[in-house]
Amino acid sequence: MATVLCDVNEAECASARVEEDCLWLSDDDFTNATGWSLKPEGFCKGDICVAATSASTAPLVRNGRINVSGFWRYLGHPVVHDEAMTVWALGASAGDRAAALQSTEAPDFCLPDLAGQATALSELRGKKVFLATWASW
Amino acid sequence: MWQKLHAENQERNFTVVTVAMDSPEAARPWIEAVNPTYPCLIDRDHRVAELYNMVNVPQAIWIDEAGVIVRPPENAGSSDAFRHMNRATKQMTDEQLAERDAMKLTYVDAVRDWISKGPNSAYALDVSAVRARVRLPDDKIALAHAHFRLGRHLRREGELEQAAVHFAKASELHPESWNIWRQAADKDETGLAVGPEFWARVDALGDRPYHRPVDMKGISPSGS
Numbered sequence: 001m002a003t004v005l006c007d008v009n010e011a012e013c014a015s016a017r018v019e020e021d022c023l024w025l026s027d028d029d030f031t032n033a034t035g036w037s038l039k040p041e042g043f044c045k046g047d048i049c050v051a052a053t054s055a056s057t058a059p060l061v062r063n064g065r066i067n068v069s070g071f072w073r074y075l076g077h078p079v080v081h082d083e084a085m086t087v088w089a090l091g092a093s094a095g096d097r098a099a100a101l102q103s104t105e106a107p108d109f110c111l112p113d114l115a116g117q118a119t120a121l122s123e124l125r126g127k128k129v130f131l132a133t134w135a136s137w
Numbered sequence: 138m139w140q141k142l143h144a145e146n147q148e149r150n151f152t153v154v155t156v157a158m159d160s161p162e163a164a165r166p167w168i169e170a171v172n173p174t175y176p177c178l179i180d181r182d183h184r185v186a187e188l189y190n191m192v193n194v195p196q197a198i199w200i201d202e203a204g205v206i207v208r209p210p211e212n213a214g215s216s217d218a219f220r221h222m223n224r225a226t227k228q229m230t231d232e233q234l235a236e237r238d239a240m241k242l243t244y245v246d247a248v249r250d251w252i253s254k255g256p257n258s259a260y261a262l263d264v265s266a267v268r269a270r271v272r273l274p275d276d277k278i279a280l281a282h283a284h285f286r287l288g289r290h291l292r293r294e295g296e297l298e299q300a301a302v303h304f305a306k307a308s309e310l311h312p313e314s315w316n317i318w319r320q321a322a323d324k325d326e327t328g329l330a331v332g333p334e335f336w337a338r339v340d341a342l343g344d345r346p347y348h349r350p351v352d353m354k355g356i357s358p359s360g361s
Contacts, residue, residue: 005286008184078276078283082291082299089290091283097190098273101209104264106200107188111178114161114168119176121154122204128151128255129200130248132139132213133180133191136163137319137330 004033004068006090008110015065018085023069030066034090038066050075142245143175150202151252154178156185158194158316163328182289186316187282190274193315193348197244199251199261207251207261209271212348214244214356220339220347227331243355260353270352281311288321315347 002016002023011033015026031037036045038061043050060067060074069079069088078091100107106129110120121129143153153175157164160181168177185191189198189210197213200206218233229237251258262270274282288303304321311317318338322330339347350356 003290005290010290078280080280080283080287080303082287082296082303087287087290087294089283089287091279091286092187094274094276094279097188097279100188101190101206101271101273102268104206104267104271106198106204106206109185109188111156111180111184113177114165114179119154119178121200124152124154124176124200125204126150126202128149128202128252129154129198130139130142130151131154131156131185131198131200133156133158133185133194133196133316134167135158135194135316135319136167136328137159137322137324 001086003087004029004090005088006034007092009033009035016086017065021069021085022067023081023085023088024062024065025068026065030068034068034072036071043071138241138245139175140171140173142248143173146249146252147174149252152176156180158183158186158320182286183282183316183320186314187274187286190272190278191316192311192313199248201256201261205264206267206271207256209267211270211353212351214241214351215348216240217347224336240356244351244353247353247355277310278314281307281314281317284310285317285320 002013002018004011004013004023004025011029013025013029013033015029017024025033027038034045036043039049041049060071068090069081072079072090075093076095077093079088080091081088106121108120108122110118112118139153139155143151155173155175156178157168158180161179164179171177180186191210193212195213195215196210197208198206198210199208216237218229218237221233222229247260251260255261284303284307288300288307291303292300301321304317307317308314308321319330319335322335323332324330325332
C-alpha cells in the first residue's frame, strides 16, 4: 500500500510495490493517482501522449505494472518520498508552472472555506479579483 | 481592511478573495474575528503559493474579469518597519506604525483606482509588463514544493520528525520562501513564528528586504 500525492489528489494505492527505489503501480492505481493512462500509443493524459519506453533508463512498464516514479522523473517532474517509501509526492515541474504564469492567465485552483465549501478561482470570472494571501504565523 | 475594501465595492464587479497559507484550525479565530463576506479560502498545503510562485504573506495578485493577471504576486503594501520593533515587547514606535500604515493605504488606494478605471488604471499592467515582472520558479523551487507538500501530509499523519526533515529540505532548496520556513517554524502562544530563530533569519537578510518592495508609483521601500 502506498499513498500517492499528485496535484490536488491523494490516492491510496493497494497495488504499490517498491523495487530498486522506484514506485511500481498497477494500471488502475496509476491512472487513479495521476490522471495518466497507459495506452498502445504510450502514456496519455488529455490530448498529450508520451512514448512508453525510455531508451537509456530502465523500462517504465514491466509485468503489467508501471514505474510511476520513473515515469514522473522521465517527464522532468520532481518526486519525493518518506523514509519507508510508503508516501510519495509527485510534484509539478518548474517548466509547467512557469509556462502557466507566462501565459498571464491566472492559474485556476479550488480551495475550501472554513465550512468546507469549495470555491474555484474560475467561478469568479466576470469580476475583478483582488487575491490576498495571509497566515496566522 | 480587505473586508472594508470588499464591502465598499460590491456593486462594482469586484471581489476580494483571501487565501490563508494555513491549516483551518490556525486560520479559524482570525477569520471569525473578521466575519468576511468574501471567499476566505484555506490553503493548508500552500498550493496557491506553488502555482503563483509566492514566497511570503501578505502578497496580492490582481486578476481581471477575464481571468488575466494584471498585477503578478507582490507585497500587498507591507513594510519592513517591523524589523526594527522592540522585539521583547513587540511594540513599534509611532513613526514605524505611521510608515507601515501609509504604505498600506497607498496600496489600497491603488486597488481602488483599478476598481474604478479597470485597464485604464495606471496600476493595471498590460501583458508584456506582467510578463516582465512575473517571477518564475526554477527546478529547486519545484522540488522544494514537493518536499513541502509531503511534509504537510506527514505532519497530518503524526510523523512530525519526518515532516520536519522535508520542511528543512524545502527551505534549503527555496530559502527565499518565508511561507515554507514560517509554516514549519516553532510558534509562540498566539501562533506566531516570531521566536529567536525567526529574528536571526530576518537579521541574516542584512540589507535584503523581508517584504520585497512593491514596484508601484507612490510606494517607497522602507529604509533601514
